[in-house]
Amino acid sequence: DVKVTQSSRYLVKRTGEKVFLECVQDMDHENMFWYRQDPGLGLRLIYFSYDVKMKEKGDIPEGYSVSREKKERFSLILESASTNQTSMYLCASRGLRPTEQYFGPGTRLTVT
Amino acid sequence: DAKTTQPPSMDCAEGRAANLPCNHSTISGNEYVYWYRQIHSQGPQYIIHGLKNNETNEMASLIITEDRKSSTLILPHATLRDTAVYYCIVRVLTLGSRLTFGEGTQLTVNP
Numbered sequence: 001d002v003k004v005t006q007s008s009r010y011l012v013k014r015t016g017e018k019v020f021l022e023c024v025q026d027m028d029h030e031n032m033f034w035y036r037q038d039p040g041l042g043l044r045l046i047y048f049s050y051d052v053k054m055k056e057k058g059d060i061p062e063g064y065s066v067s068r069e070k071k072e073r074f075s076l077i078l079e080s081a082s083t084n085q086t087s088m089y090l091c092a093s094r095g096l097r098p099t100e101q102y103f104g105p106g107t108r109l110t111v112t
Numbered sequence: 113d114a115k116t117t118q119p120p121s122m123d124c125a126e127g128r129a130a131n132l133p134c135n136h137s138t139i140s141g142n143e144y145v146y147w148y149r150q151i152h153s154q155g156p157q158y159i160i161h162g163l164k165n166n167e168t169n170e171m172a173s174l175i176i177t178e179d180r181k182s183s184t185l186i187l188p189h190a191t192l193r194d195t196a197v198y199y200c201i202v203r204v205l206t207l208g209s210r211l212t213f214g215e216g217t218q219l220t221v222n223p
Contacts, residue, residue: 042215
């Protein structure tokens with residue numbers, strides 16, 4: 001039973017390209033999150049959203065923007081991709097109750 | 113959110129219980145203890161959470177000490193598929209609160 005889906009598992013983009021990473025959840029969750037994961041650095045929060053059209057910066061928002069036009073969809077945008085944005089990107093969602101946070105399968109982005 | 117400390121790695125024999133410790137000595141009264149795991153190249157997977165009582169589900173048991181300064185995740189009969197990085201996280205449950213992942217414990221289950 002798939003709960004959080006991400007548009008691509010693997011993606012290769014060139015430096016300077018605009019990149020869209022899409023995340024969709026089917027649990028009617030209010031909270032959605034974008035993380036990146038790099039070896040030795042763990043999971044770092046980029047942006048999160050606790051409602052439609054609401055967004056908050058996480059720990060490393062520089063170089064990224066997000067969009068949440070519908071409750072089920074949270075998009076991460078790299079306006080001008082750079083090689084240091086090569087990483088595994090993970091989307092997650094969570095409801096309001098003290099319940100678990102569901103993660104998507106991840107998108108491994110390579111910027112060349 | 114309170115900081116957690118976990119051993120970087122542990123080994124366990126297949127079929128035996130795996131006991132993964134976590135210290136969270138600065139935990140506050142309204143912070144929950146969560147455990148996630150991440151199998152290589154996959155997104156993290158929720159395992160269990162608790163506030164102060166011990167919890168059990170189909171995946172694991174969570175034992176929280178009475179002073180709540182530490183906890184142990186128990187996988188009662190570890191299998192090779194339980195090899196993963198296990199993360200212990202503490203956080204309050206407010207609108208917009210987020211999980212902060214540390215380095216976790218790499219559990220290797222050996223045949």
